Amino acid sequence: MSYNIKKNSEPISEKEITEKKDFDRFLKEKNTSPLSSRRGAGGEVGKWVMVTIGTAALVGVIIMVSNDNDVVEQSLSPVLTEKTIRPNLSGVDIQKTVFYADAGKPETYTHPNGSKIIIPEGAFLDEKGKPVKGKVKLTYREFHTPEDIFLSGIPMTYDSAGTQYHFESAGMLEILAYQDDKPVFANPEKPIRIEMASTQPGDHYNKYFLDPKDQNWKFLGKDSAGVPDNWSKELDSLLDIMPPEKVAEYISRKLNDAWNEKIKVDLKKPPFPKKAEKGKFLFNIDVDSAQFPEIAKFKNVKFEVSSKNKDFKPEKANKTWRSVKLTRIDSTNEYKILFTDWKEKYTVIAVPALEGDDYDKAKLEFDKKYVTYNKESDAKQKEILKRNNQLSKLNELYGTQVDLENRDQSAVLLNNAGRQSTTDIVFRVFYADNFGIYNCDCPKMLPKGCDVVAKFCDSTGKALDLQTIYLVEKGKNQMYTYYPRNLNSFKYNPNRQNMVWSVTKDNRLVTIMPDNFKKVKPKKDTCVYRMKIIDTKIASEGYARTCLNMW
Amino acid sequence: MLSGVVQSRMSEGFRVYTQEELTVEQLQIEASRRDPAEFAPLYDKYYRSVLGFVYNRVEDKEQAFDVTSQVFHQALESLHRYSFRGLPISAWLYRIALNTLGKLYRSGKVRRTVSLSDKTERELANETDHSSVTDEVLFRALQSLEEDEMQLVEMRFFEQRPFAEIAEIIGNTESAVKQRLYKILGILKDRINKLEEQ
Numbered sequence: 001m002s003y004n005i006k007k008n009s010e011p012i013s014e015k016e017i018t019e020k021k022d023f024d025r026f027l028k029e030k031n032t033s034p035l036s037s038r039r040g041a042g043g044e045v046g047k048w049v050m051v052t053i054g055t056a057a058l059v060g061v062i063i064m065v066s067n068d069n070d071v072v073e074q075s076l077s078p079v080l081t082e083k084t085i086r087p088n089l090s091g092v093d094i095q096k097t098v099f100y101a102d103a104g105k106p107e108t109y110t111h112p113n114g115s116k117i118i119i120p121e122g123a124f125l126d127e128k129g130k131p132v133k134g135k136v137k138l139t140y141r142e143f144h145t146p147e148d149i150f151l152s153g154i155p156m157t158y159d160s161a162g163t164q165y166h167f168e169s170a171g172m173l174e175i176l177a178y179q180d181d182k183p184v185f186a187n188p189e190k191p192i193r194i195e196m197a198s199t200q201p202g203d204h205y206n207k208y209f210l211d212p213k214d215q216n217w218k219f220l221g222k223d224s225a226g227v228p229d230n231w232s233k234e235l236d237s238l239l240d241i242m243p244p245e246k247v248a249e250y251i252s253r254k255l256n257d258a259w260n261e262k263i264k265v266d267l268k269k270p271p272f273p274k275k276a277e278k279g280k281f282l283f284n285i286d287v288d289s290a291q292f293p294e295i296a297k298f299k300n301v302k303f304e305v306s307s308k309n310k311d312f313k314p315e316k317a318n319k320t321w322r323s324v325k326l327t328r329i330d331s332t333n334e335y336k337i338l339f340t341d342w343k344e345k346y347t348v349i350a351v352p353a354l355e356g357d358d359y360d361k362a363k364l365e366f367d368k369k370y371v372t373y374n375k376e377s378d379a380k381q382k383e384i385l386k387r388n389n390q391l392s393k394l395n396e397l398y399g400t401q402v403d404l405e406n407r408d409q410s411a412v413l414l415n416n417a418g419r420q421s422t423t424d425i426v427f428r429v430f431y432a433d434n435f436g437i438y439n440c441d442c443p444k445m446l447p448k449g450c451d452v453v454a455k456f457c458d459s460t461g462k463a464l465d466l467q468t469i470y471l472v473e474k475g476k477n478q479m480y481t482y483y484p485r486n487l488n489s490f491k492y493n494p495n496r497q498n499m500v501w502s503v504t505k506d507n508r509l510v511t512i513m514p515d516n517f518k519k520v521k522p523k524k525d526t527c528v529y530r531m532k533i534i535d536t537k538i539a540s541e542g543y544a545r546t547c548l549n550m551w
Numbered sequence: 552m553l554s555g556v557v558q559s560r561m562s563e564g565f566r567v568y569t570q571e572e573l574t575v576e577q578l579q580i581e582a583s584r585r586d587p588a589e590f591a592p593l594y595d596k597y598y599r600s601v602l603g604f605v606y607n608r609v610e611d612k613e614q615a616f617d618v619t620s621q622v623f624h625q626a627l628e629s630l631h632r633y634s635f636r637g638l639p640i641s642a643w644l645y646r647i648a649l650n651t652l653g654k655l656y657r658s659g660k661v662r663r664t665v666s667l668s669d670k671t672e673r674e675l676a677n678e679t680d681h682s683s684v685t686d687e688v689l690f691r692a693l694q695s696l697e698e699d700e701m702q703l704v705e706m707r708f709f710e711q712r713p714f715a716e717i718a719e720i721i722g723n724t725e726s727a728v729k730q731r732l733y734k735i736l737g738i739l740k741d742r743i744n745k746l747e748e749q
Binding site: 002003004005006007008009010012016017020021023026027029219443445 | 587588590591594595598599602603606610612615616620623624631632662663664665666667668669672686690693694701722
């Protein structure tokens with residue numbers, strides 16, 4: 001790296017910052033920026049479509065397993081191309097299940113592994129956006145293991161905020177649809193619900209859709225492992241930062257805060273000036289403006305004796321008192337005034353009042369302030385109302401969520417009996433409003449422990465020219481993708497059982513298994529891995545799987 | 552520091568935040584996830600510090616403004632992925648800035664630039680026990696650093712960021728950052744020695 005060194009550079013002035021720092025403009029740019037992604041492209045459906053599992057809507061299943069891989073090659077979708085998912089080993093790909101659906105009817109298909117594809121009526125559109133009629137051919141496949149993922153060639157890196165993550169998978173699926181060998185499109189208004197059976201438990205997974213346009217994974221939302229996917233963004237974001245049981249507590253706290261804010265607004269109300277009443281006794285006292293700002297606001301304010309004083313003695317007002325103590329009587333505009341002398345104490349209840357011009361001026365001032373106060377107060381009240389509504393909505397959603405979660409868990413449990421005997425299966429729910437590849441994964445950083453320069457060579461020590469290198473942690477559904485450009489920082493966890501899989505330019509599989517990987521010790525921060533090259537032709541998925549776990 | 556002027560070292564990065572401030576920030580992040588317009592306070596709060604961070608690493612002001620804008624766009628796009636780890640969101644923003652800059656350097660759109668001032672130069676010279684090193688020797692020694700090493704030197708010695716913040720920005724542990732910097736200082740010392748012998 002060659003650095004351009006600048007010394008004592010000219011500082012950026014306040015004027016320059018003010019000119020450029022404009023949040024409204026920034027937000028406007030954001031909405032039109034190419035950086036703003038098509039979030040929710042493939043599954044973030046605003047509307048929850050409840051499909052009861054196991055109802056009479058179930059239609060006979062027509063499933064046949066395709067024995068060749070011609071399906072994609074014969075009818076390439078203009079959206080999902082070979083470039084998007086090119087298998088690592090040319091000629092070996094993950095089998096697809098092919099089935100047919102009647103576009104005019106709701107249908108449900110059960111995959112041999114227990115996954116369900118629930119297709120609503122009118123789920124397919126042609127290229128002009130018109131509903132498709134008649135039979136539609138669907139191809140479906142799932143990817144659950146590192147072998148599946150490696151053979152499929154599906155990219156397993158996720159770029160977020162410029163940081164590259166590597167997916168730990170809880171399962172992926174691909175669903176494509178055709179009519180007369182031409183691709184048909186998913187109707188975003190009637191998304192297909194896919195309940196993918198996964199053997200990876202855990203609630204730390206997110207859902208993504210592989211956007212064929214830029215071949216990047218688009219974040220769809222948090223996975224709820226079998227829970228109906230009607231989480232609002234609000235609730236989702238709350239759950240990102242706190243456990244579900246804390247959400248309700250948090251919402252109540254927020255509602256309380258909003259209420260407290262309302263009280264604060266009331267206290268800011270400008271004080272109303274009182275006109276001195278004829279015939280009522282008035283007297284002067286000096287008031288501490290810091291202690292009683294509401295009185296100090298008025299000029300020449302006097303105190304009018306309240307009619308509550310049954311035996312007020314006017315002569316007491318002419319006396320010089322040693323001290324005067326003023327106390328506001330709660331929820332009124334009256335004050336209790338305690339006069340103290342060496343020998344005597346005298347209490348009067350009085351109200352601040354103004355006479356003549358002083359009152360007129362104060363009233364004018366009050367009217368002006370009250371208009372402003374009203375505006376501010378209205379705006380504030382609206383703001384509070386808006387927030388309260390949001391919070392109520394959130395609270396309601398939380399309640400609905402809990403309810404649905406309970407219902408769905410029972411439904412899934414009941415349904416499990418008919419699907420799989422194992423209780424380790426969880427169902428990851430997707431709403432496909434786009435055909436392509438969906439995944440339920442958790443993005444991870446590169447492993448920690450060792451950071452070396454990696455060199456891959458054959459048994460004679462000759463360097464191998466590898467395009468993509470996959471580091472696989474055995475026993476975990478985790479693959480790390482390396483390219484020749486980043487092999488100078490090859491990170492791995494020495495406490496794991498590491499394997500490396502790759503394919504040479506002439507389509508030969510190369511591997512190093514955990515035992516051999518472990519034997520390689522770094523010399524001056526460099527590890528040289530002697531890879532096993534599988535010279536025999538690999539023509540089937542089964543043989544490829546065997547090779548990936550041998551030697 | 553002169554007020555109203557972005558300098559190499561931005562004060563926001565060094566402040567110790569109270570728990571209350573961090574909670575407020577968390578709520579602002581949470582609100583921004585629901586409505587991007589709620590991102591305004593965070594944008595206002597960190598614009599200058601991110602701009603300063605970027606400006607130290609690019610050639611001119613225009614590039615600095617452009618990249619800063621990209622950083623905030625990226626941040627807003629990725630806010631759903633942000634997880635609070637007890638530090639202000641600035642560390643995450645700096646990490647985005649580093650990644651954004653990395654991409655721009657690799658694409659050749661922006662030239663990798665290192666900003667030095669007389670003061671930071673003197674401090675680095677002292678750290679390497681070469682207080683009388685010439686500009687030329689120091690610049691040449693710096694050229695020998697790898698990108699990740701240079702990043703650490705910039706953050707620690709030129710911008711004087713705390714280890715915890717550097718660790719958060721680069722996604723490593725504090726102790727690893729300390730060890731790495733110790734090693735880098737050794738490399739720089741050796742390099743300066745060799746250059747001075749020539």
